[in-house]
Amino acid sequence: MITSDIDAYLLQHQHKSLLRFITCGSVDDGKSTLIGRLLYDSRAIFADQLSALEADSKRVGTQGQNIDFALLVDGLAAEREQGITIDVAYRFFATEKRKFIVADTPGHEQYTRNMVTGASTADAAVILIDARKGVLPQTRRHSFLVQLLRLRHVVLAVNKMDLIDYDQSVFDTIVADYRAFASAIGIEQFTAIPISGFAGDNVASPSAAMPWYDGPTLIEHLETIDVEADAAQARPFRLPVQWVNRPDLDFRGFSGLIASGSVRPGDAVRILPSGRTTTVARIVTMDGDLPEAVAGQSVTLTLADEVDCSRGDVIALADAPPQVADQFRATLVWMSETPLLPGRSYWLKLGTQTVGATVQEPRHAIDVNTLAELSVKTLGLNDIGVAEVYTDRDIVFEPFADGADLGGFILIDRATNATVAAGMLDFALRRAQNVHWQAVDITNAAHAQQKGQVPRLLWFTGLSGSGKSTIANLVEKKLFALGRHSFLLDGDNVRHGLNKDLGFTDADRVENIRRIGEVAKLMTDAGLIVLTAFISPFRAERDMVRAMLPEAFVEIFVDTPLAEAEARDVKGLYAKARAGTIANFTGISSPYEAPEHPDIRVDTTRESPEAAAERIVEHIMGVWTHDL
Structure with missing residues (x-):
C-alpha cells in the first residue's frame, strides 16, 4: 500500500518544473524545522512517517506541540542527540505548481564543506536568521559562499518571529543589517520574508499575526522563481563529450548532456581543445532524431566529418567557442x-x-x-x-x-x-x-641516437643514511667506464644552488622534487642518463616525476631500516632530530612513504653498495639492449 501511494504521488508531480534550493544559516536558526514544516504543509509525509515522527517527538521531549519537524531531516543519530545538522539532507516535496528538492545544510563552521556540496547543484538559497540573534558570523559565511557559488536567487527568511512577538521593527533592522553586508559581497538582490517554521507563519499560508507584511509566503515565492529564465539556453552551445557512442562500424556519435545553448542539424561546431570545425549531421535520442536540442537534454550528436573527438572534449558553437x-x-x-x-x-x-x-x-x-x-x-x-x-x-x-x-x-x-x-x-x-612550445630541428630521439644510448632517469629514493648517494655514485662510475653519457643530481648538492631557497617543510619537499623532475626531464631530452639521489619521501611526488617521463623513469628503492640508517648517522642528523634541533626530519618527525612497487629494490642489510651498483647496471643494460 505504501509503495502504491508513493508511485501515485510521483506520477502526479512528474511533469512539473523542478527547483533545487538549499537552506543555510547559523546553528539553531531553524533550518531543519523549516524543511519539516515545508514537507508537512505540502503533504509530503506519509501516514507511517507521521506516526514515527510523532513517536520520536515524544521521545525527545518536544514541548508546546505534538511534532518536532526537525526530526524529519536530522537523520543521523549524532544530529538527533546534539540537536544540530551535520550531514547534508536532501528531501523532495511538491505543491500544485512545482516540484522541489531541498538540501538542509549544516550550520557549524566545521561543516562548511558540506554546505558547499549542497549548494553546488542548487538554483536558489534560503538563508535563515534567528530573529532573536540577528546577522551572525555563520550567516555571513554562508552568504559569502552563496555568492561565491553564483546562486542568483536568495531568500532571507527571518525565522522565529513568534519568539519576538512578531515585531516589525526587529525584522526591518535585521533586513537593513543584512543588506549592508550582502551589498559588500556582491549580492545585489534578495527577497526578505518574516516567518516562523515552528508555528507555520508565512511558510505555506499568510500569517494573521503579521498584518504589516503583505509579500508572498515562502512557498509562493519559491513557486515563482523563474528557473527556466536563467537556464543556460541563452548562452552559446556547449556539449562536454561523456563518451563516444560506437555500437557498430556504421555509426559514430558523441554523447553528453548539453551544458548550454541549443543545437540543430547543420549548425557549425568546433571541437575543443583541438579547434577542428565541422557541422552537426544528426541529433540522436532513444526516441528518435530531434530537429533541435537545448540545454539540459542528453543527446548523441553525429558529425558531418570524421574528426578526432573523445571523452573530455567539448563540442561548441563554432563562432563562439569557450577558452x-x-x-x-x-x-x-x-x-x-x-x-x-x-x-x-x-x-x-x-x-x-x-x-x-x-x-x-x-x-x-x-x-x-x-x-x-x-x-x-x-x-x-x-x-x-x-x-x-x-x-x-x-x-x-x-x-x-x-x-x-x-x-x-x-x-x-x-x-x-x-x-x-x-x-x-x-x-x-x-x-x-x-607562452608556446618552440619547435626545434634536433629532436630528443636525435640527441639519444648521437650518444648511442636510451635516456633514463634512475631515481634513487630512501631514508637519510640509507646509502642512496653512495650507490648512485658507484652506478655512474660504472656507466662512465662503459662510455655512457650520464649526470648525477645529488640532494645535498642541488640545495646549494637550484633549490637553495627551499627548506624542509612538506610543501618545500614537494617543490624540491618538482624542480628536480623538471631538470631531469630536460637532461633526458638531451639524451643523458640521469641519476638522482633524494629522499623524496612522498609517493605522490615520485609518481608526478614518473608521469613526466613514463618511459624513462626507473625507481630504485634503497631499502634500509630506520634503526640501521640511524645507527650509521654519518652526518649526525638523526641525533639532532631526536634532540629536537632539526624539525621535519624524515623518519623522525616527518613521514617516509616507501615505494610499493619499485622497479629495483636494494636491501642494504644484505647487499653491499658495490654489488647493488653492479646489479643496477646489469638491469639497465639489459633494458637498453632491448630498446636499442
Whole structure:
C-alpha cells in the first residue's frame, strides 16, 4: 500500500518544473524545522512517517506541540542527540505548481564543506536568521559562499518571529543589517520574508499575526522563481563529450548532456581543445532524431566529418567557442583535513575532463567575516583562498561567473581518490596564452641516437643514511667506464644552488622534487642518463616525476631500516632530530612513504653498495639492449 501511494504521488508531480534550493544559516536558526514544516504543509509525509515522527517527538521531549519537524531531516543519530545538522539532507516535496528538492545544510563552521556540496547543484538559497540573534558570523559565511557559488536567487527568511512577538521593527533592522553586508559581497538582490517554521507563519499560508507584511509566503515565492529564465539556453552551445557512442562500424556519435545553448542539424561546431570545425549531421535520442536540442537534454550528436573527438572534449558553437588554457587563477574551498601542499600533483576534474594539476602557494585566504585577505602558505579544512592552478595539458573552460559546467571543478588526491577541494576558475593567466612550445630541428630521439644510448632517469629514493648517494655514485662510475653519457643530481648538492631557497617543510619537499623532475626531464631530452639521489619521501611526488617521463623513469628503492640508517648517522642528523634541533626530519618527525612497487629494490642489510651498483647496471643494460 505504501509503495502504491508513493508511485501515485510521483506520477502526479512528474511533469512539473523542478527547483533545487538549499537552506543555510547559523546553528539553531531553524533550518531543519523549516524543511519539516515545508514537507508537512505540502503533504509530503506519509501516514507511517507521521506516526514515527510523532513517536520520536515524544521521545525527545518536544514541548508546546505534538511534532518536532526537525526530526524529519536530522537523520543521523549524532544530529538527533546534539540537536544540530551535520550531514547534508536532501528531501523532495511538491505543491500544485512545482516540484522541489531541498538540501538542509549544516550550520557549524566545521561543516562548511558540506554546505558547499549542497549548494553546488542548487538554483536558489534560503538563508535563515534567528530573529532573536540577528546577522551572525555563520550567516555571513554562508552568504559569502552563496555568492561565491553564483546562486542568483536568495531568500532571507527571518525565522522565529513568534519568539519576538512578531515585531516589525526587529525584522526591518535585521533586513537593513543584512543588506549592508550582502551589498559588500556582491549580492545585489534578495527577497526578505518574516516567518516562523515552528508555528507555520508565512511558510505555506499568510500569517494573521503579521498584518504589516503583505509579500508572498515562502512557498509562493519559491513557486515563482523563474528557473527556466536563467537556464543556460541563452548562452552559446556547449556539449562536454561523456563518451563516444560506437555500437557498430556504421555509426559514430558523441554523447553528453548539453551544458548550454541549443543545437540543430547543420549548425557549425568546433571541437575543443583541438579547434577542428565541422557541422552537426544528426541529433540522436532513444526516441528518435530531434530537429533541435537545448540545454539540459542528453543527446548523441553525429558529425558531418570524421574528426578526432573523445571523452573530455567539448563540442561548441563554432563562432563562439569557450577558452582553452593550462594556467588559471582560481578560488578554492578546501574540503580535506590534510592541508594543501603547494606543488603537489592532484587530479582536477572539470565536467568530463580529468587532468593532472598543481596548486601554487595561495595568493591569500579570505576571512569571510571581515572580507579581509589573509597572507597564508597553505589552505586547511574549510579555508577559502585564491591561488594559481596549473594543469598538465590544456583544458576547455569558461570563467565560473559565466557557467558552472565549464568553470567549476574539484581536486582529487591521487593516492586516496578523496575529494580535497572544490574550485571556481576565475580566468586564464595571460602567460598561458603568450607562452608556446618552440619547435626545434634536433629532436630528443636525435640527441639519444648521437650518444648511442636510451635516456633514463634512475631515481634513487630512501631514508637519510640509507646509502642512496653512495650507490648512485658507484652506478655512474660504472656507466662512465662503459662510455655512457650520464649526470648525477645529488640532494645535498642541488640545495646549494637550484633549490637553495627551499627548506624542509612538506610543501618545500614537494617543490624540491618538482624542480628536480623538471631538470631531469630536460637532461633526458638531451639524451643523458640521469641519476638522482633524494629522499623524496612522498609517493605522490615520485609518481608526478614518473608521469613526466613514463618511459624513462626507473625507481630504485634503497631499502634500509630506520634503526640501521640511524645507527650509521654519518652526518649526525638523526641525533639532532631526536634532540629536537632539526624539525621535519624524515623518519623522525616527518613521514617516509616507501615505494610499493619499485622497479629495483636494494636491501642494504644484505647487499653491499658495490654489488647493488653492479646489479643496477646489469638491469639497465639489459633494458637498453632491448630498446636499442
